[in-house]
Amino acid sequence: MEFKAVTEQQWPEIKEIYMEAFPKRERKPYFTLRHSVKKKKAVVMAAVEKDQLLGFTVLIPYKDMIMVDYLAVSSKIRSKGTGSYIMQNVCREYADKKIVLLIECLDNAADNRDQRIARRKFYLKNGFTASDIFIEGASGEMEILNYGGKVSQEDYISLQKYALGALFFKLSGMKIIKRAKV
Template sequence: MSLRVEPVKRNSKDSTRIKQLYKNSFPANEQIPFWFLLWKARKKYIDFSAFYDEDVLVGFTYLISDKDVAFVFYLAIDDKQRSKGYGGLTLSKIRDLYPQNRIILNIEAIDEQANNNEQRIKRKRFYLKNGYKNNGYLVKSGKNWFEVLTKGGDVTPQEYSKLFKKLAGPLLSIFINPKYRNY
């Protein structure tokens, strides 16, 4: 089993399915308008990619890169394709595409009071099993705290902020000031 990667564009054959997967995979308060993701994906430092096993869409990723850091901003595997090894294959493919980069991603912080705490624990185990490690700090986005995981080396809060502001652009960056706390 191997994955084929295709860029996601407005006119991609599966852009409607990818948009639906995006809407179903992330809480509304964590979603950026889909049109904005597509618009920003025209930049060299953004990779919006669909992953296929032959002709079957298994998922997508949205990455922002700067120098030797790649930030997995979104990663989603289709519900029908979960528990078949595609998540691990997607992470391996990201490593293949960014062999010299430190890879960073966020997961919802473990919180015994959260309705989905079991899901958060399972997600963290999955990433740890795939070689990611705790980077030592949490980042706050909106009202939620996210654990920062990395592979290939640590990423400082300053590097993290730079990637996030690169996505937002100069105007929106004025309003974005991520908050950090040690883990």
């Protein structure tokens, strides 16, 4: 398996995995993803084996941080270590940065309760830690996890404003919330 930048020919596969992996409320419009890459605001890296795209991650570098905006693995090969392979490569390639990501908050009443627990367990197994920062926005209540050092609330909001742009950040309604520790 190789970890490398996405090529132009792989974008149709990226789109297919992106659309299947994320519910509509968690997806940015696909064209904005492409636009962010063209403007060098985001980087898309993929796990590839024998010219087959297995999964990808969308990374947003900002100051001393890297935000894992999306991580997705093809439904055809999930639970075979590809997600861990991608995360290990991200953590190795950006060892000098604080790496942050969002996950849905644990909620016993949620329809996807088991998926939320599994997702959190996956990131903790891959070396991420709780930041004790929670946000609320268009995607609901989310928890911020980090690797390589904790980010402050101010730095995280600054990163999101950069990632989304001022207008979309304002429209997202994103704000820090208080929540009991998990």
